[in-house]
Amino acid sequence: MKLSIIISTYNSEEWLHKVLLGYTIQTENDFEIIVADDGSTNKTKAVVEGFASKFKNPIIHVWHEDNGFRKCKILNQAILKSNSDYLLFTDGDCIPRKDFVATHLKSKEAGYFLSGGYFKLPMFISKAISDSDILDQKCFQIPWLKKQGLKINFKWTKLSNNAYFAAFMNWLTPTKRSWNGHNSSGFKSDILAINGFNELLDYGGEDREMGERLFNNGLLSKQIRYSAICVHLDHPRSYVNEEKIEINNAVRRFNKKNNIIWIETGIEKHK
Template sequence: MKVSIIITTYNAEEWLRKVLIGFSVQSVDDFEIVIADDGSTSKTKDIIDSFSSKFKHPIVHVWHEDDGFQKSKILNRAILKSSSDYLLFTDGDCIPRKDFVEVHLNNKEEGYFLSGGYFKLPMFISEAISAEDILNQNCFQIAWLKKHGLKVSFKLTKLTHSRLFAGFMNWLTPTKRSWNGHNSSGFKKDILAVNGFNHQMKYGGLDRELGERLFNLGLLSKQIRYSAICLHLDHKRGYSSPEIWNTNNAIRAYNKKHKVIKIEEGIDSL
């Protein structure tokens, strides 16, 4: 298969259902979905099972017991269970546009990882999106979003369908080409070379830290934030704190200063 898509989730069944509907109507179908489940209840498994016949390849459900925020560990377990040599990472609250996977595959290149973004929605629109809206792609139309109460802003340019304009904006944007867990992809061998995600990292910057070690490995990155489009559904963030951010920032600063490539507490320590 061309790519394994690793989707993180934790007790967000309705959001995951919408995301899986989005992947069920992709313009390419030769991909594997791997659910990195950080300890959800059986309700999440029920959602996954209900999609078992919707994809060309079986969905792989990677789960461990709930022990607080352990996203790095479940991502590393999912990497080990993936079957493709190319990995696309996203979250269980990001609905992909129908060309999402195709854009990643068209832009993949040895020596690079791809850096995408998302279009963030307020809660009332996140809840308003129906299965039909995803199947017919209405929710990716600016007119539909405005009709449902979204305020007009420059950020709406992210939803462009023009490849020429998207390419220009990818070049123009000052946003860094970082590894973003909701929308990034790279070769499995490169991720294994840096020992995957850092188990010392909790919420806040763990994805960026992986990308920084990939840079230390010698990789470059490509900006695709205006090409690979996904809608971010709103949710609470009860797992964030200033103390955790301070710890994570200190780890990132150390690894940057010392050009760390392979961390100790990663895939090899599972």
């Protein structure tokens, strides 16, 4: 198959349903979905099973026991379950536009990873999005969002469906071409070459840390934040810990200064 999509989630079954529904109508359907579940209850399992017959290839549910924020560990385990040589990473709160998968596949290139973004929605609109709004793609349309009460600002340009404008904005944006866990893709071999995600890290820049090691190993990145579109559903973040974020930042500073590529606390120990 052309692609493995790894979706991280934790006890957000309502949002995961909306996200998976978005993948049922992709213009490119030769992919597998792997749900990387960081210890959710059986409600998440039920959502995954409910979509079992909706895709061309089997949907895989990778789960471990809830023991705090261990996203990096479950992502590494999901990578080992993947059956494609190209991996797309996103989150269980990001609904993809119907050309999301096709855009990643069209843009992939040896020696690069792809760096995407999202359009963030407030809670009242996140809740208001129905199945039909996803299937009809209304949740990506500015008139519909405006009707729901979303205020106009420059970020609306992310939802442009004009390929020429999107390409121009990808070139123009000052945003760094970093690895963003909600919308990035790369070759499996490149990720294995740096031992995957660093399982010592908690929430806060843990995705970018892996991307920085990809850079240290000679990879470049391409900006597709205005081309590969997903809308981000709002949710509380009870797991945010400022002390642990600073530890993550210290690790990133050390890795950058010392050009670190391989970390011991990665995917290799799960093989």
